Amino acid sequence: MSLLKIDEEEVRKQQKEIIRELLEEDGLIGSLWKMDRMRIECGGKSAQWVREHICYHPHVIKNKLAFNTGTDWVFKARSIVEFLDIYFPDLAINWKQKGE
Template identity: 80%
Template sequence: MSLFQINEEEVRRQQKEIIRELLEEDGQIGSLWKMERMRIECGGKSAQWVREHVCYHPHVVRNQLAFNSGTDWVFKAKEIIRFLDMYFPDLATNWKNKKELGGC
């Protein structure tokens, strides 16, 4: 006989909640990032740099990965992570220059 009764359904519910919170914090599921988080993800680049190299990048615009809320930029975290994985090395040079050369 156990001295403790464990409600397994409640334990599972709490585990799911903790896992969801951790994944959101890590930007892996359905969360949105504001400009400050995006600047951190881009290695501390300025908001101006993020706007020029990320917000107006053709891939970001075409796939609606970022939008201006009127007061700040908001990014779809899950999708923008994939974008950064694909394009970050190329973001050192402004995408506008690459477009003129036939890139993007």
């Protein structure tokens, strides 16, 4: 005989919420990042570096992965993660200098 009564539906609900939060933190579901988060993801690079190497990168512009709200930059988390996986090693050299 158990002394505790567990509401299984409530446990499932809480698990789903925790999983959703974890996926958002990792940028794996439809969340948005602001410049501060993007700087962290880029190893602490400056906001100017992020703008020059990422915000104005032809791939980011073409696929609308980032946009300027007038006061801050916002990035589509899931898509920008894919972009960083593909392009980050090449971002050490500004794309404008490569003539792309």
